[in-house]
Amino acid sequence: MLDVVDVIITVLEAEKLQLVLDIFTCVSDALHVFTSLVLSPEINSIFSGIRSLLERQENRLSKNIASTMQELRTLMDEDDSWALEISRGGGEVHKNTRFIMDCIVSMMNAQTSSQNSLPSRSSENLSIEIDITTEYLKGLLFRKSESCSDQSLRYLFLLNNSYFVAHVVSESSGCFIPSEYNKYMDSYLDVSWGRVLSCIPKSRFPGPIHCWINTSSLAKFESAFHKMYQAQKLWKVPDPQLRDALRRAIIERVISGYRDYLEEHPELEKHVGRESSSPEVLQAMLRELFEG
Structure with missing residues (x-):
């Protein structure tokens, strides 16, 4: 029963994140429109209040994204099913890895949209949150792999999951990120x-x-x-x-x-x-x- 509750909570947090990201994108687009308009001084003074409001809302949404991701990271830390799932899945990509990467890709899409509109402090904060979550996931995978008694299976799990993370980031951003999967492959072969x-x-x-x-x-x-x-x-x-x-x-x-x-x-x-x-x-x- 508790497992079902945990799944429901995780799904709700994910839906909350996507909703906040969608609103963040809309606000960023609107801010871009009001900032790029060439207006008379009289009208511009009126619109400056709207721009200030949108900037505050964008900053508020950025903080909501960060807090939601912190809640999701806490849920991942407290999930005690890792050892069983690693063994049952034969070392393949874990469902939590896929879930966190879905969140990262959603943030990357929102960041790309906001940068195309108008780079801002909030979009920079979103970029930082992406980096934090990516590094967090790498550390989480290593920590959770320690619960695996079979060292061969442990390193195969790390190999699969680290490769998946690097592949998804590369596909979504076009940028290569350093990955530990070569190191994990060597460790797997050795043990x-x-x-x-x-x-x-x-x-x-x-x-x-x-x-x-x-x-x-x-x-x-x-x-x-x-x-x-x-x-x-x-x-x-x-x-x-x-x-x-x-x-x-x-x-x-x-x-x-x-x-x-x-x-x-x-x-x-x-x-x-x-x-x-x-x-x-x-x-x-x-x-x-x-x-x-």
Whole structure:
């Protein structure tokens, strides 16, 4: 029941924000009209009072936008469903991320409209609010990801969501914003597939010990690979470009390392002839990941 109430409150806050932004845009447009008119001194003195009123209303609306966003940020902080949603969603873009980005895009649209009319202190304040909310979201995602016990899933979640934020901002503004998603991709690779590749030893031992260690390591690698694959098979990367890039990064790290290892140890060829362990088969499996 409380979850339903929280959803209703969030929706109402979002509707309130959109309403205030719509009024803000109308006031900015009206202010532009009254400011750009070339009038006689007598009429201009009359309209100056209207302009002053519109400026005060625009400033008041700007403060309302800031307070509404603060209320929304508080709701996001108090939402205790993050851990469950991250696990249930397989690390994909969280509903709260989409919601906050919808708010940011709405503010960006209002800011663009007000700047096209007449740049003002209020439009500058709106720009500041956009930056504050964007940085807040980045920090929120990192904090909420700490509730995830599976580090691989945690970094996949951060990768998906940080990429989504950067993509939406770029699409809406035409400007690229620095994003942590490359860092999160590296972290994901390290804590998941890096562990799989670590099963292959780098040390060389002479004679029978060398052969025994390599055969044992190969078995450990295959076991770790299939275990990781099964654990992540249903995880999701919704963006096609990011999904393809992540698959290629895994293949480059794991399959390339695996091939190099087999080339260095041709005596293991008889052990990888099975369908479940050849580099080609493992690579094909990796290309199936992240469809959800």
